Amino acid sequence: MQMDRIWRRARLATCRADAPGLGVVEDGVIATKAGRIAYAGPAANWRGDAPEVIDLDGRWVTPGLIDCHTHLVYAGDRAAEFEQRLAGASYAEIAAAGGGILSTVRATRAASVPDLIAASLPRLDRLLADGVTTLEVKSGYGLEVEAECRMLAAARGLAAHRSVNVVTTFLGAHALPPEMPRADYLGLVTGAMLEAITARGLADHVDVFCEGIAFSLEETRQVFDAARRHGLPVKLHAEQLSNLGGSRLAAAYGALSVDHVEYTDPADAAALAAAGTVAVLLPAAFFCLRETKLPPIAAFRAAGVPMALASDCNPGTAPVTSLLLVMSMAATLFRLTVDEILLGVTRHAAQALGRLDQIGTLEPGKRCDLAIWEVERLAELPYRLGYSPLAARIVAGEPA
Numbered sequence: 001m002q003m004d005r006i007w008r009r010a011r012l013a014t015c016r017a018d019a020p021g022l023g024v025v026e027d028g029v030i031a032t033k034a035g036r037i038a039y040a041g042p043a044a045n046w047r048g049d050a051p052e053v054i055d056l057d058g059r060w061v062t063p064g065l066i067d068c069h070t071h072l073v074y075a076g077d078r079a080a081e082f083e084q085r086l087a088g089a090s091y092a093e094i095a096a097a098g099g100g101i102l103s104t105v106r107a108t109r110a111a112s113v114p115d116l117i118a119a120s121l122p123r124l125d126r127l128l129a130d131g132v133t134t135l136e137v138k139s140g141y142g143l144e145v146e147a148e149c150r151m152l153a154a155a156r157g158l159a160a161h162r163s164v165n166v167v168t169t170f171l172g173a174h175a176l177p178p179e180m181p182r183a184d185y186l187g188l189v190t191g192a193m194l195e196a197i198t199a200r201g202l203a204d205h206v207d208v209f210c211e212g213i214a215f216s217l218e219e220t221r222q223v224f225d226a227a228r229r230h231g232l233p234v235k236l237h238a239e240q241l242s243n244l245g246g247s248r249l250a251a252a253y254g255a256l257s258v259d260h261v262e263y264t265d266p267a268d269a270a271a272l273a274a275a276g277t278v279a280v281l282l283p284a285a286f287f288c289l290r291e292t293k294l295p296p297i298a299a300f301r302a303a304g305v306p307m308a309l310a311s312d313c314n315p316g317t318a319p320v321t322s323l324l325l326v327m328s329m330a331a332t333l334f335r336l337t338v339d340e341i342l343l344g345v346t347r348h349a350a351q352a353l354g355r356l357d358q359i360g361t362l363e364p365g366k367r368c369d370l371a372i373w374e375v376e377r378l379a380e381l382p383y384r385l386g387y388s389p390l391a392a393r394i395v396a397g398e399p400a
């Protein structure tokens, strides 16, 4: 059969669910046709040709990496607050003095869509240099109808500037804007904001920061009910700093993911597994906050909860733009295995975005998004710190 492009002499980590471990194929071929994977498997079973045949000389190929939790789009920065924190001020004290999330809200409200895109592209470029082909971007620094819409429009707009797939999440329930009582803001999020965002097709999911310093379990339920009325799947920032029961609630709503989960009760793992909810681990936020409470990883493993990894790229608690560094942190801080780390940025990250039918594994029919690596062993990806051995990034079958 005639293909558009073929990569041969590749070592494949297919990450397929029906294969053990990473579904490795030592002498592999990948063929693409019309942007999709037409074949990914052993050379011995391959018959076909293409105008372009690329010899990878034994290089490793993984699915293009997926960063399934970011706050990449925002304006301004918080380097001065970082200095205050080094001098002893706490995150909570800075927030109480009008800094923290609200300082990013002020800068973001003042930015146009082109401003937001221009501010975000350098961060995006760093992620792409690590082999990222899909990323999620959340709103949540606008906290008013038009500013939330601008953030999401900017996130969608990134795909017009770079070869990357962007998935968007409405996180109006990130913080309380200073100008409005709680109940009124909740009404705005579940009413006019969600209506404007769905009418303009700006969001793929809805998320809430369920936390003592943010939104309660009951408020989370209200936002989830509103998301359900609009037919949008939900995700949750759950148990980052304390346990309000967010993971259990998220599982009850069939959430795609619960994210952070340091304070999640190990007993909740069974409910997450039954609901097919992914636990998204965010080791860079853990690191930056000098957190010591580890997520209940043994319970997730025992119950079979899929674990994903993401950057949480944000100006406050995770100013990181390297997914490879996050993978390294998952190894050293969380003791994830190399297989868990790689599945965490491919198959499980795709599941956390509800996109497993499209991306996340090397299987026929999926979009041909690949990362090609100049490494001998895949362990080199989390092993090295601050070095990207990416040889090529392929998006929808095309070198990107």
Ligand code: DI6
Residues within 6 Å of the ligand: 100, 101, 104, 174, 209, 237, 240, 285, 314, 315, 316, 317, 318
């Ligand atoms: N969890 C976090 O760690 C960030 N947001 C969230 O829901 C913090 C965002 C910020 O400080 O700007």
Ligand code: FE
Residues within 6 Å of the ligand: 069, 070, 071, 237, 312, 314
């Ligand atoms: Fe986050």
